[in-house]
Amino acid sequence: MATGGAIGRGPAAGGSVSPPAARAAPRLTLRQRESLAALASLLPAFLLVGVVVWWPTAQAFARSVTDWNGMTARLVGLANYRAILGSNEFWTALRTNVVFALAIPGILVVCLVVAVLLFEQVPGWRFFRSVYYVPTILSAAVVGMLMRILFATNGPVNNLLGRVGLASLQLPWLSTVPTAFVVLLFVFYWQTLGQGVLIFLAALSAVPQDLIEAATLEGAGWWQRLVGVIIPQLVPAIAYFVVFNLVWAFVGLFAIVYTVTGGGPGYGTTSVDLYIYRKAFEQGQLGYASALSVVLFLIVLVISAAQVRLFDRYTTTD
């Protein structure tokens, strides 16, 4: 023990008494040492996050009030923000993100239903369990290119529709805004299904079986058990899924939109993150793009905070 050693070297052991100034620094308590160790352990992570996340974020805030082209910057105050809020292109881009956000309840229901069916081991569940996650592990760029080819006007989807006698459904999928959104949302659902099912399967396995059995004994049918017993138990998982995908709907669309539609036709499916990319790197307006990033950051911050608070109301038990 360290304390024993200290006692052994003290005056009682025949050592000389040191003057107060020359005495060793006061020893730290166990709590202080633990705090120091914890801080030292966390420091590399803090430094990393600081350098990789907070420094660029602070830079974006600072650059957002400048006219910056990557080389030279000129202070312009809030001009970039005024230009953004007065720009049709920004609101059109935001509409794309909102469409994706509004599509989240749909994929939530699909994921829930599929997860419950897998959990209840319906016929074919073994096969489906082995393939449902595949779209999630594919790169968004790969999926995007695939869909661009599949849904080209002369592509396989339209050819197939023609061959099975559904020529009336042959559409210029990527050439009009509504059909382009159909393709984009199809990609979104296809890629999100695996993630959602995985989350809900994990949550389902944590639902107490005796609760379900008790409900069954009480005469509750499948639907009643699902709505009255299982779904209330899944609220934390649902909250996580919704918050995660809502944030994604605002900051994660770039790869899909860029590869499938390129933001077109016109600006019809351009998302805010793609708009930022175009302004920054294709047109060299990095100050304006920084201001767009700040606006997007604030939008996501407000929505996420509101949602977390809302779900807290349903999940916190006093």
Add this chain to the structure above:
Amino acid sequence: MTYPILSRRSMLKAGAVAGAGLAMPHVWVRRVAAQDKKLVFWNPGILPVSDPNDKTKGVDAFYISQAIQRFNEANGAEAAMEVIPGDQEQFAKYRTASIAKNGPDVMIMWSGTYLLQMKDFLEPLGDHFSPEERARITGWEAVNPEFTKDAKDIYGVPAASDGTTCVFYNKEIFQKAGVDPEGGWPKNATEFYAALDKLKATGVTPLALDQTGFVWQSLAYWMSQQINGAQGVNELVVGKRNFTDPELVAAADGWMKLAQYTVPGAEAMDTGQAYQYLFQGQAAATTAGSWIINDGVKALGDNFGMVKIPDFVETAPIVHGGIGGPGTAFLVSNYSTRKDLAIDFIKFLMSKEEQLKKAESGEGAILNVTDVDFKNYPSPLAATQQQWANEPSTIFWNDNVYPADLTTEMLAQAQLAWTGQLTAEQFMQAVNDKRDALLKG
């Protein structure tokens, strides 16, 4: 004074340390010297490095790889090419790399405003080229902000000419349809539609157009020819002329009618994909510049023909022309530590000997030098392109003159107009509004 007695081991250690110390400066000097000879060259696919008709052909089989090899051997250099994404991605990549100052020493890029928007990262090259060197290269107007031939402030070296964009077609299909491009080629849009109707009647789609060519080749020509070419385009940019002028709206309207003769989805079709429709006999024609000739001849042989895009109206100030010119240029990054070697590299590639070899390879765009004979091209089509490119009726690329924002707007609105979601008036009004907004700053 006593001296320590060194053991044999200590002696050896001391000797090794001293030897290493003496060798260090040499190693450092050699390393610096080697660094000085290293050169990074970015090619966004402008100089061909793949063959759509022969996927087994390696990068080393192409002219540019062999030219780099020759440069390295002649100069003891270590120039290396990195192939980067083309189209708009080339600008994103160069800009981001340049902000971080880890971009290339030399790059080939689209010229005009595409290049000039990077001005802050570019080495001014005016002092590095003598009047004699400049005189044998054409297209200097594409690398300076005034768009004039003799400007001193140049930020690149025109790398080649795209020739004159025109209609490339399958002779057999045209013959079957009774369309004679040599003798009875349409003089205006109305006659052009009639020829396209004849082609359509054979069961083959008359045209396959791609997502950039459908705007910057046919529409741009029909618009520019009516406003006296480059002069009128400049007037559009500075606001002396409007996109909503009746002749431009009429040109847009006429261009929109081409959609019914085209493989559907042109507004989202990759360039290579559009060409494949022609090469595989699924479309009768496409529009392109001289860069398509090599692949076209390989795919269709003697059946590969070339004719100018018909005029919109035969009374326009410029007729029997097309869009084209020096669409690409070499640049040197101003943060490069090997600028002299980079300039030597460009001069080497533009030398008479190298240009001759490039012509003989038949690859890519045609030459923009005055001292190499047209007859060195393997295809007579390239020689004709060279001739066309020098004619005053060849109008410089509109998108290389428009500001980047206006180019983006034109493409975005063209997608909607082409698919019938905007009228010609709405299309031109939207572009005009954008131009006005840009002028207001």
